Amino acid sequence: MASSDITSKGSDDATPHxxxxxxxxxxxxxxxxxxxxxxxLVGEYMGWNFSVGKGGAFAALIACWFAGIxxxxxxxxxxxxxxxxxxxxxxxxxxxxxxxxxxxxxVGLYLVFAYTMLEAANAITAGYLISVVAGMMGHVGDLDQRxxxxxxxxxxxxxxxxxxxxxxxFNLVITSIAFVAILVLFLSTSGVxxxxxMQHAALFEGHELPYGWIGVLAAMHFGLWYYLGIEGTTQAAxxxxxxARALPFGTLAGIMTLLIAATLTWYICSGILxxxxxxxxxxxxxxxxxxxxxxxxxxxxVWFLGFGTLFATLASANGCINDASRAWFAMxxxxxxxxxFGAVHPKFRTPYRSIIFxxxxxxxxxxxxxxxQVITFSILSGLLEYTFMPLNIIQFRRKWPLNSIKxxxxxxxxxxxxxxxxxLCGITFFAVFLGYGTQLVAMIGFYIVVSLWFHxxxxxxxxxxxxxxxxxxxxxxx
Amino acid sequence: MAHxxxxxxxxxxxxxxxxxxxxxxxxxxxxxxxxxxxxAAKTVANxxxxxxxxxxxxxxxxAAQYEKLGYTPETAHDLILARFDYSFTxxxxxxxxxxxxxYYFLMLRFSExxxxxxxxxxxxxx
Numbered sequence: 001m002a003s004s005d006i007t008s009k010g011s012d013d014a015t016p017h018x019x020x021x022x023x024x025x026x027x028x029x030x031x032x033x034x035x036x037x038x039x040x041l042v043g044e045y046m047g048w049n050f051s052v053g054k055g056g057a058f059a060a061l062i063a064c065w066f067a068g069i070x071x072x073x074x075x076x077x078x079x080x081x082x083x084x085x086x087x088x089x090x091x092x093x094x095x096x097x098x099x100x101x102x103x104x105x106x107v108g109l110y111l112v113f114a115y116t117m118l119e120a121a122n123a124i125t126a127g128y129l130i131s132v133v134a135g136m137m138g139h140v141g142d143l144d145q146r147x148x149x150x151x152x153x154x155x156x157x158x159x160x161x162x163x164x165x166x167x168x169x170f171n172l173v174i175t176s177i178a179f180v181a182i183l184v185l186f187l188s189t190s191g192v193x194x195x196x197x198m199q200h201a202a203l204f205e206g207h208e209l210p211y212g213w214i215g216v217l218a219a220m221h222f223g224l225w226y227y228l229g230i231e232g233t234t235q236a237a238x239x240x241x242x243x244a245r246a247l248p249f250g251t252l253a254g255i256m257t258l259l260i261a262a263t264l265t266w267y268i269c270s271g272i273l274x275x276x277x278x279x280x281x282x283x284x285x286x287x288x289x290x291x292x293x294x295x296x297x298x299x300x301x302v303w304f305l306g307f308g309t310l311f312a313t314l315a316s317a318n319g320c321i322n323d324a325s326r327a328w329f330a331m332x333x334x335x336x337x338x339x340x341f342g343a344v345h346p347k348f349r350t351p352y353r354s355i356i357f358x359x360x361x362x363x364x365x366x367x368x369x370x371x372x373q374v375i376t377f378s379i380l381s382g383l384l385e386y387t388f389m390p391l392n393i394i395q396f397r398r399k400w401p402l403n404s405i406k407x408x409x410x411x412x413x414x415x416x417x418x419x420x421x422x423x424l425c426g427i428t429f430f431a432v433f434l435g436y437g438t439q440l441v442a443m444i445g446f447y448i449v450v451s452l453w454f455h456x457x458x459x460x461x462x463x464x465x466x467x468x469x470x471x472x473x474x475x476x477x478x
Numbered sequence: 479m480a481h482x483x484x485x486x487x488x489x490x491x492x493x494x495x496x497x498x499x500x501x502x503x504x505x506x507x508x509x510x511x512x513x514x515x516x517x518a519a520k521t522v523a524n525x526x527x528x529x530x531x532x533x534x535x536x537x538x539x540x541a542a543q544y545e546k547l548g549y550t551p552e553t554a555h556d557l558i559l560a561r562f563d564y565s566f567t568x569x570x571x572x573x574x575x576x577x578x579x580x581y582y583f584l585m586l587r588f589s590e591x592x593x594x595x596x597x598x599x600x601x602x603x604x
Contacts, residue, residue: 054562100589101596202539214564274540276558277547284557295546335484338492364504369511377507433574434564438510441574444581446506450499455588458495464482465599474601478594
């Protein structure tokens with residue numbers, strides 16, 4: 001079969017569905033890196049430390065690296081598929097073309113919930129941080145965090161409404177500052193610059209594996225938080241100038257950055273903070289890098305890491321709004337959801353109705369649920385999505401073998417990454433079951449109900465052949 | 479396959495679909511919270527009536543870090559001694575595995591039926 005270029009070549013003013021106003025192609029590889037790392041880097045600033053609570057510091061390190069392997073597989077698989085399926089919606093659009101409409105509908109919901117819950121978690125952390133800063137500035141008593149949570153979500157939604165280039169350029173700057181803050185804290189506390197304050201051996205003494213090996217398995221649950229969201233780079237596929245180059249480059253550079261940041265974060269925090277305090281993200285270390293900076297004795301570091309934490313939460317929430325709205329928009333455009341959501345703003349060229357619609361959803365969870373529950377909801381949606389990816393790549397390679405269509409990137413050692421990813425997802429399901437089995441069953445029950453709703457009701461409003469928009473040949477076996 | 483012409487959905491119908499989806503979403507996420515069945519709470523199995531850093535299992539370095547964080551043995555008592563309970567029943571594990579497998583099975587099965595329609599209409603049956 002002859003090779004053909006399947007990368008999207010849509011112009012600025014044409015969507016795959018022929019609408020007159022499309023999303024704007026203005027982004028480069030640096031923006032993709034900023035989108036991916038910007039969403040995820042907050043995971044080093046808060047949330048990952050629940051894995052310490054689940055199994056101890058060593059368990060959290062093992063979880064960090066195994067989750068790193070999981071996400072490396074995700075990034076490799078995603079880079080191959082998305083360098084060919086270059087359209088808004090990311091994995092939703094991949095599933096639509098490769099597995100089928102019902103799978104796509106579910107994947108679209110995974111994306112929206114994972115990112116919207118992550119956005120809610122970011123807003124909660126930003127509210128907490130502002131209350132801590134108020135205390136440092138002399139405020140007496142408890143500060144009501146709710147107005148700040150609302151303000152953060154509203155401001156970032158407004159930024160997203162106004163345009164993608166400004167949004168992701170803003171992300172590029174604040175993500176870079178947040179990443180540099182981790183490097184500076186590491187250099188300042190590890191002994192590279194001046195005297196070190198790390199005390200790993202003494203802090204671990206007697207608490208190496210407080211729950212034994214089952215604690216290592218349990219830690220995998222929150223180990224995902226170090227990297228959750230890197231796959232969101234694909235949401236910008238319809239807005240990058242060169243999808244085949246920028247998407248794999250930005251995604252793979254992003255996962256490498258995060259592997260370094262995650263390991264440094266664990267090293268810093270576990271060498272300064274006792275594990276019981278570090279592992280309690282509600283009553284102990286809500287923002288562990290900030291807590292580590294507080295024990296460094298340097299006010300400059302405290303302020304730098306304070307800004308780093310705030311910037312990381314803002315960058316993440318910003319990227320989450322961007323990604324969740326693209327997924328919702330793409331489903332609306334295909335009529336998987338009401339078509340009203342598939343509109344693009346005539347001036348700003350953004351999916352403005354989807355952006356606005358998801359604002360109150362994020363607020364409900366940011367104001368109404370505790371942080372660990374919100375994080376768990378996000379992780380569960382992410383986990384269901386990662387379980388879909390091995391199925392997706394295996395079907396992709398089977399339906400369109402390597403010599404049949406042109407790919408921007410071909411991931412090596414197939415099907416090994418898919419098998420490893422599936423096994424690690426199985427382990428993580430067990431880890432979630434150990435502590436949050438009720439949510440797991442409730443969430444899957446929800447997906448079963450909405451799947452039946454989609455298949456037997458909603459799908460009647462979807463045109464059949466026209467939803468397949470990629471210029472690909474007919475798949476093998478059909 | 480004959481070309482399928484999707485019916486046009488009324489605005490009220492679109493609104494109703496969104497309401498259904500939002501209610502299901504909030505229900506799935508909040509019902510476990512409201513019923514107090516969400517999450518793994520940590521509990522202190524053996525409380526210490528007169529805690530010291532030694533009785534809480536903390537060495538000198540660990541105790542010093544807690545003190546820098548503003549804790550005393552009394553205020554750190556629950557933080558240090560609370561533990562998760564990872565015990566589970568085989569039946570619960572089997573139910574979880576069955577639910578996950580059933581979910582993916584249903585989804586792949588229905589997706590395949592829908593996908594064949596899409597490919598048939600897009601490319602024809604040849």
